[in-house]
Amino acid sequence: xxxxxxxxxxxxxxxxxxxxDFAWTEDPIPSVGxxxxxxxxxxxxxxxxQRGWMARDTxxxxxxxxxxxxxxxxxxVVESRHPGFAAGxxxxxxxxxxxxxxxxxxxxxxxxxxxxxxxxPLALGVLGLNGVxxxxxxxxxxxxxxxxxxxxxxxxxxxxxxAGQIAKxxxxxxxxxxxxxxxxxxxTSVAGLDAAIDYKGERVDRRLRALxxxxxxxxxxxxxxxxxDAALASLARQGRVVLCGAISAYNEKVPPPGPxxxxxxxxxxGRMEGFIVLDYQERAGEAVAALSRWVREGKLKHQEDVQEGxxxxxxxxxxxxxxRNLGKQLLKIADPRTDDxx
Amino acid sequence: xxxxxxxxxxxxxxxxxxxxDFAWTEDPIPSVGxxxxxxxxxxxxxxxxQRGWMARDTxxxxxxxxxxxxxxxxxxVVESRHPGFAAGxxxxxxxxxxxxxxxxxxxxxxxxxxxxxxxxPLALGVLGLNGVxxxxxxxxxxxxxxxxxxxxxxxxxxxxxxAGQIAKxxxxxxxxxxxxxxxxxxxTSVAGLDAAIDYKGERVDRRLRALxxxxxxxxxxxxxxxxxDAALASLARQGRVVLCGAISAYNEKVPPPGPxxxxxxxxxxGRMEGFIVLDYQERAGEAVAALSRWVREGKLKHQEDVQEGxxxxxxxxxxxxxxRNLGKQLLKIADPRTDDxx
Numbered sequence: 001x002x003x004x005x006x007x008x009x010x011x012x013x014x015x016x017x018x019x020x021d022f023a024w025t026e027d028p029i030p031s032v033g034x035x036x037x038x039x040x041x042x043x044x045x046x047x048x049x050q051r052g053w054m055a056r057d058t059x060x061x062x063x064x065x066x067x068x069x070x071x072x073x074x075x076x077v078v079e080s081r082h083p084g085f086a087a088g089x090x091x092x093x094x095x096x097x098x099x100x101x102x103x104x105x106x107x108x109x110x111x112x113x114x115x116x117x118x119x120x121p122l123a124l125g126v127l128g129l130n131g132v133x134x135x136x137x138x139x140x141x142x143x144x145x146x147x148x149x150x151x152x153x154x155x156x157x158x159x160x161x162x163a164g165q166i167a168k169x170x171x172x173x174x175x176x177x178x179x180x181x182x183x184x185x186x187x188t189s190v191a192g193l194d195a196a197i198d199y200k201g202e203r204v205d206r207r208l209r210a211l212x213x214x215x216x217x218x219x220x221x222x223x224x225x226x227x228x229d230a231a232l233a234s235l236a237r238q239g240r241v242v243l244c245g246a247i248s249a250y251n252e253k254v255p256p257p258g259p260x261x262x263x264x265x266x267x268x269x270g271r272m273e274g275f276i277v278l279d280y281q282e283r284a285g286e287a288v289a290a291l292s293r294w295v296r297e298g299k300l301k302h303q304e305d306v307q308e309g310x311x312x313x314x315x316x317x318x319x320x321x322x323x324r325n326l327g328k329q330l331l332k333i334a335d336p337r338t339d340d341x342x
Numbered sequence: 343x344x345x346x347x348x349x350x351x352x353x354x355x356x357x358x359x360x361x362x363d364f365a366w367t368e369d370p371i372p373s374v375g376x377x378x379x380x381x382x383x384x385x386x387x388x389x390x391x392q393r394g395w396m397a398r399d400t401x402x403x404x405x406x407x408x409x410x411x412x413x414x415x416x417x418x419v420v421e422s423r424h425p426g427f428a429a430g431x432x433x434x435x436x437x438x439x440x441x442x443x444x445x446x447x448x449x450x451x452x453x454x455x456x457x458x459x460x461x462x463p464l465a466l467g468v469l470g471l472n473g474v475x476x477x478x479x480x481x482x483x484x485x486x487x488x489x490x491x492x493x494x495x496x497x498x499x500x501x502x503x504x505a506g507q508i509a510k511x512x513x514x515x516x517x518x519x520x521x522x523x524x525x526x527x528x529x530t531s532v533a534g535l536d537a538a539i540d541y542k543g544e545r546v547d548r549r550l551r552a553l554x555x556x557x558x559x560x561x562x563x564x565x566x567x568x569x570x571d572a573a574l575a576s577l578a579r580q581g582r583v584v585l586c587g588a589i590s591a592y593n594e595k596v597p598p599p600g601p602x603x604x605x606x607x608x609x610x611x612g613r614m615e616g617f618i619v620l621d622y623q624e625r626a627g628e629a630v631a632a633l634s635r636w637v638r639e640g641k642l643k644h645q646e647d648v649q650e651g652x653x654x655x656x657x658x659x660x661x662x663x664x665x666r667n668l669g670k671q672l673l674k675i676a677d678p679r680t681d682d683x684x
Binding site for chain 2: 058059224229243244245246249254255256257258259260261262263264265266267268269270271272273274275276279
């Protein structure tokens with residue numbers, strides 16, 4: 001098994017991302033040079049932002065056609081000639097869609113710095129970029145205040161599910177928007193939100209008006225499109241829209257129309273603001289400490305959707321755009337105890 | 343001439359506001375009761391926000407069909423049984439589209455508090471709500487910093503023309519967007535902006551990319567629509583969009599599509615924020631003091647478009663939506679020296 005199986009970008013997606021946008025290759029496992037280390041990847045993190053990386057320069061340069069698909073994930077160091085890492089260390093970072101990562105350590109973080117009670121799926125989701133994104137998005141960008149009315153879209157997703165619960169922990173009234181009764185049931189019965197709206201079966205605008213008669217103080221948006229428009233229509237005076245993502249637009253060939261109700265930001269004195277979690281990198285420890293404590297105290301529930309097998313990477317990414325994941329979408333590509341492929 | 347001529351709202355405008363949305367009435371001049379005063383209106387201020395007042399509740403309740411058309415303006419007190427006002431005082435405030443206003447003084451401001459070198463047109467524009475709007479919009483909402491690149495839409499209008507010049511005074515590079523060569527020439531040769539874009543004859547998106555290669559730090563928007571979209575596409579990292587108005591949308595029966603490029607707020611960490619000048623009422627003195635000083639020092643040029651005759655009020659309002667006004671749109675309805683109708 002001296003093979004490094006890899007998924008490479010075969011072409012830039014046009015419209016909906018498809019399995020045929022990727023090409024499977026098999027190369028020998030590379031040998032480790034001075035200052036390098038080799039990581040056996042165990043879990044891949046599937047994130048909507050990858051769709052952007054494939055298409056164009058965004059907050060990071062685009063990946064190139066032919067590149068191993070860029071991806072967050074976690075693995076175990078199997079060989080190290082790097083002073084900062086030793087064989088056996090668990091690491092997370094930009095591991096790519098492949099069995100093995102050869103790296104000089106740039107962008108890798110030791111997983112051992114994470115709390116002892118956390119496992120890899122937790123570390124990649126609630127205590128990883130998703131949790132940190134929700135934390136700073138709500139508290140810094142959204143300036144959340146206790147008692148406010150908060151609405152989260154993509155509320156059963158990796159980031160949204162944390163955002164809704166952080167708002168609850170801060171004494172807010174929280175409504176989650178998600179697709180389908182299963183996700184909505186999870187939001188109210190497990191995550192403890194005050195209400196859930198099923199955008200696939202309900203009129204979001206009407207339900208928001210009914211559930212938030214005094215208006216929405218903070219809307220944490222992962223979705224965009226009509227859901228953002230509905231939230232803007234119900235925005236409270238001095239309401240804040242935290243733009244975390246816009247998954248409804250990522251697969252469109254031309255950007256879909258923007259929110260016509262943006263004009264209501266004027267009479268409502270509203271604010272709509274985008275952010276990228278990377279800007280809070282230096283303060284990530286603060287967020288991870290709080291998130292870990294909340295998980296330990298049972299205040300922050302988490303849910304991972306773990307698929308298996310590197311060969312399933314493209315179709316696991318597609319699950320995000322089909323709204324099939326409940327919680328953090330992960331792909332387990334090797335057994336963490338044996339490093340054997342799943 | 344014991345007649346108070348008035349324009350009343352005949353029906354709520356649908357789509358483009360039309361002269362037939364208004365009805366002309368003539369009533370006797372009302373007699374002044376205890377605690378009241380009678381004002382001879384001299385100038386009316388025509389403002390895009392009036393379109394909203396006619397249609398629906400916004401940041402203030404809608405006017406009712408049959409009401410005298412709500413309007414800012416200025417006049418002279420001709421009779422007072424109110425302790426705060428004396429016959430002969432110049433006042434400004436919500437005077438309405440009529441020759442005479444009978445009022446208990448609510449919402450009226452003595453014009454005598456304004457600097458001695460100012461005249462009524464200046465007081466209603468640069469030193470009035472338009473100037474105060476531009477001041478707080480740029481400095482408070484936009485958090486303008488010296489050396490930044492600023493773009494203003496509706497740049498030759500009452501508020502935009504002040505906003506662009508305030509940005510220049512603060513050491514910014516300023517591009518104005520306006521309709522037609524005459525307005526653009528005024529922006530660069532009189533107002534001293536660095537460049538002007540004629541949206542009627544040029545591709546705004548291309549010109550913004552060329553003129554702002556490092557991106558737009560502050561976009562002060564009075565227009566919305568495609569111009570907002572073009573500005574969002576060129577927004578700099580941490581750029582701010584100050585939403586002052588959206589005149590391109592006010593006359594539409596259904597709100598037009600929103601800015602598709604709002605998504606770029608995410609990677610650019612941008613902010614789009616609406617405001618209403620009334621929130622800064624308590625600090626208006628600070629703005630008026632600065633604006634007066636800049637006018638006196640010759641740093642802030644002003645331009646008024648003064649039409650004449652109360653009978654022309656509806657068609658003067660229409661000038662705003664036709665983009666025919668250069669600078670502040672006013673209607674002189676009586677001679678300030680004689681109070682005789684124009």
